[in-house]
Amino acid sequence: MSDSIISRIDSPLDLRSLTDDQLATLCAEIRELIIKTTSVTGGHLASSLGAVEIAVAIHRALDAPRDRIIWDVGHQAYAHKIITGRRDRFETLRHEGGLSGFPRRSESEYDVVDSGHAGSSLSYGIGLVRARDLRGEDYAIALVIGDGSMSSGVAFEAMNQAGHNLGSNLIVILNDNEMSISRNVGGIAAYLSRLRIKPGYTHLKTELEEIVSTMPGVGEGLLKMATHLKESITHALVPGMLFEAFGVKYVGPIDGHDVTQVEETVREAREIEGPVLIHAITQKGKGYDHSERLPEKFHGVAAFELSTGVSRRKGGESSYTEILSEAMLKMGSERTDVVAVTAAMKLGTGLDAFSRRYPRRFFDVGIAEQFAVNLSAGLALGGLKPVVAIYSTFLQRAVDQLAVEICLQELPVVIVVDRAGLVGEDGSTHHGYFDLTYLRMLPNMTVMAPGCAADLEKMLRFALDLGRPAAIRFPRGRAAQPDGVGASEISLGRGELVSEGDDVVLLGLGDMVEVAVDTASLLAERGISASVVNARFAKPIDADFVQGVAAGKKLAVTLENNVLSGGFGSGVMQAMAAAPADIPLILKGLPDAFIQHGTIPELLSGVGLTAKAVAEEISRNLQEL
Numbered sequence: 137m138s139d140s141i142i143s144r145i146d147s148p149l150d151l152r153s154l155t156d157d158q159l160a161t162l163c164a165e166i167r168e169l170i171i172k173t174t175s176v177t178g179g180h181l182a183s184s185l186g187a188v189e190i191a192v193a194i195h196r197a198l199d200a201p202r203d204r205i206i207w208d209v210g211h212q213a214y215a216h217k218i219i220t221g222r223r224d225r226f227e228t229l230r231h232e233g234g235l236s237g238f239p240r241r242s243e244s245e246y247d248v249v250d251s252g253h254a255g256s257s258l259s260y261g262i263g264l265v266r267a268r269d270l271r272g273e274d275y276a277i278a279l280v281i282g283d284g285s286m287s288s289g290v291a292f293e294a295m296n297q298a299g300h301n302l303g304s305n306l307i308v309i310l311n312d313n314e315m316s317i318s319r320n321v322g323g324i325a326a327y328l329s330r331l332r333i334k335p336g337y338t339h340l341k342t343e344l345e346e347i348v349s350t351m352p353g354v355g356e357g358l359l360k361m362a363t364h365l366k367e368s369i370t371h372a373l374v375p376g377m378l379f380e381a382f383g384v385k386y387v388g389p390i391d392g393h394d395v396t397q398v399e400e401t402v403r404e405a406r407e408i409e410g411p412v413l414i415h416a417i418t419q420k421g422k423g424y425d426h427s428e429r430l431p432e433k434f435h436g437v438a439a440f441e442l443s444t445g446v447s448r449r450k451g452g453e454s455s456y457t458e459i460l461s462e463a464m465l466k467m468g469s470e471r472t473d474v475v476a477v478t479a480a481m482k483l484g485t486g487l488d489a490f491s492r493r494y495p496r497r498f499f500d501v502g503i504a505e506q507f508a509v510n511l512s513a514g515l516a517l518g519g520l521k522p523v524v525a526i527y528s529t530f531l532q533r534a535v536d537q538l539a540v541e542i543c544l545q546e547l548p549v550v551i552v553v554d555r556a557g558l559v560g561e562d563g564s565t566h567h568g569y570f571d572l573t574y575l576r577m578l579p580n581m582t583v584m585a586p587g588c589a590a591d592l593e594k595m596l597r598f599a600l601d602l603g604r605p606a607a608i609r610f611p612r613g614r615a616a617q618p619d620g621v622g623a624s625e626i627s628l629g630r631g632e633l634v635s636e637g638d639d640v641v642l643l644g645l646g647d648m649v650e651v652a653v654d655t656a657s658l659l660a661e662r663g664i665s666a667s668v669v670n671a672r673f674a675k676p677i678d679a680d681f682v683q684g685v686a687a688g689k690k691l692a693v694t695l696e697n698n699v700l701s702g703g704f705g706s707g708v709m710q711a712m713a714a715a716p717a718d719i720p721l722i723l724k725g726l727p728d729a730f731i732q733h734g735t736i737p738e739l740l741s742g743v744g745l746t747a748k749a750v751a752e753e754i755s756r757n758l759q760e761l
């Protein structure tokens with residue numbers, strides 16, 4: 137390491153003096169560090185391996201942090217982190233208190249935005265261009281966006297604006313590896329793959345332009361003809377016309393693993409007036425056998441064995457995602473009207489099995505959550521029973537579609553909200569703890585959360601039979617199966633009384649049912665007896681049921697893995713407010729704050745959502761009563 141090149145790179149300035157050979161060595165060393173580190177920390181390996189040369193080249197061509205470099209999603213920005221002064225802390229990646237897995241403004245002056253959600257880089261970029269111009273400044277603005285993210289709606293909304301009198305320079309590097317997490321889908325993906333097979337046409341276009349403009353003595357008619365000829369040849373030869381039609385100059389395709397080529401192209405692009413898109417072809421997972429072979433699997437990984445690539449994640453209890461996957465196969469065979477929709481996350485949501493068994497009844501729409509929800513509304517209007525599975529954090533994009541396209545019209549769409557609550561190492565942009573709030577506020581929406589593995593399939597059936605909008609939210613990771621939970625049938629708005637006690641009632645929702653059960657055991661050790669409720673419903677909440685289980689208790693406590701504002705506890709509070717007896721209520725959930733990264737247990741303990749912390753708070757409260 138000491139005589140390595142990477143050890144000499146403390147800032148992008150240190151890249152400037154490197155020779156071509158040294159650059160190649162540096163890229164190999166960066167890859168080695170990324171692979172070694174993620175084998176311990178887990179992380180977004182394949183995407184980051186594919187963007188090493190782009191990171192080095194862009195930092196040589198531009199002058200960050202004065203020039204602004206934005207990483208779309210930001211999961212591919214590990215090399216950027218390493219060369220912008222964070223090499224020595226790189227091994228703390230994704231650990232509590234360590235480096236974030238995504239660019240974070242609080243972490244480095246080189247990180248322009250807190251990224252994490254796909255497709256937003258173009259909007260940031262255009263906003264920055266407008267601000268730069270209005271303030272009369274002259275720094276460069278560049279962004280790196282993957283082909284998957286480029287097909288998201290917000291990217292296209294921005295593209296529509298980019299070519300519209302933007303006037304001054306914006307550099308867009310389209311990092312095209314033909315993959316989103318899985319193989320990219322849709323028209324844009326097909327279009328980009330046609331572009332890939334047209335190397336060198338950009339030069340041809342330039343030559344044609346030159347020939348036409350320098351033709352001596354051409355009359356107006358001839359010039360028109362020549363221009364028309366030029367245009368039709370250009371149209372035939374230049375598939376980049378889609379971007380050009382948006383008013384964005386297209387350059388490429390170029391080899392995204394050739395540092396010199398990328399660097400030179402960025403320098404040239406800097407001189408162009410207006411927005412310019414550089415189409416860089418890369419390989420996802422490049423430089424590590426296992427991720428080159430299985431880029432989808434190595435998109436986001438847990439710790440793994442370096443030599444074999446085998447995950448170190450222990451097997452054991454199934455995750456809620458796996459249970460959903462199985463349940464969807466069953467629903468698919470029992471009901472021919474059930475269809476499934478994903479927004480580029482068929483592996484993550486467990487719908488891949490359904491997609492293989494029922495390809496005609498499965499729709500992967502790419503990174504397009506708004507469309508996924510709206511499409512589901514259309515499918516429901518057409519008489520089908522759509523199940524659309526989206527991570528809680530990404531479903532935030534589609535709240536309007538949930539309101540107007542689904543709930544207003546009471547369409548029977550089942551929304552599966554995966555990764556709800558704290559998600560752990562991916563941190564603030566990926567935690568999914570607002571969904572109970574944004575789902576509960578919508579009229580006509582039913583919101584459920586399984587308290588255990590057994591609940592999930594029952595809830596899916598219940599939701600499919602409901603004939604109205606219904607959401608089922610569950611957390612990342614293992615599905616708990618505490619004793620006595622999930623035995624009863626689902627009944628609208630009503631929870632399940634798991635165990636009975638005299639002093640306190642603990643109403644847990646979803647993964648917090650297990651915490652409630654553990655809290656009750658700890659309280660029992662202190663001589664306090666508690667009822668435990670698997671609440672199941674965040675909406676509707678049957679007031680009679682809640683008042684019934686709270687009757688005669690000294691204290692009621694709600695537990696949820698969601699912000700307290702507008703969440704499950706708020707619903708219980710509303711239900712209790714109508715009760716004649718005035719029972720004190722404690723709401724336990726997540727604070728009104730963005731929570732950083734760490735393991736889920738670390739984060740839960742940081743906010744006092746553990747059985748131990750809750751039991752202590754309850755006994756303190758009972759003493760004060």
Ligand SMILES: Cc1ncc(C[n+]2csc(CCOP(=O)(O)OP(=O)(O)O)c2C)c(N)n1
Pocket residue numbers: 183186209211212252253254281282283284285286311313315316317420479480481503504505530533
């Ligand atoms: C709005 C949103 N939806 C879904 C995701 C999950 N996600 C993270 S990366 C990714 C694929 C991105 O593909 P691409 O932009 O081509 O980058 P690559 O990983 O291939 O380099 C997806 C779907 C996200 N980050 N944001």
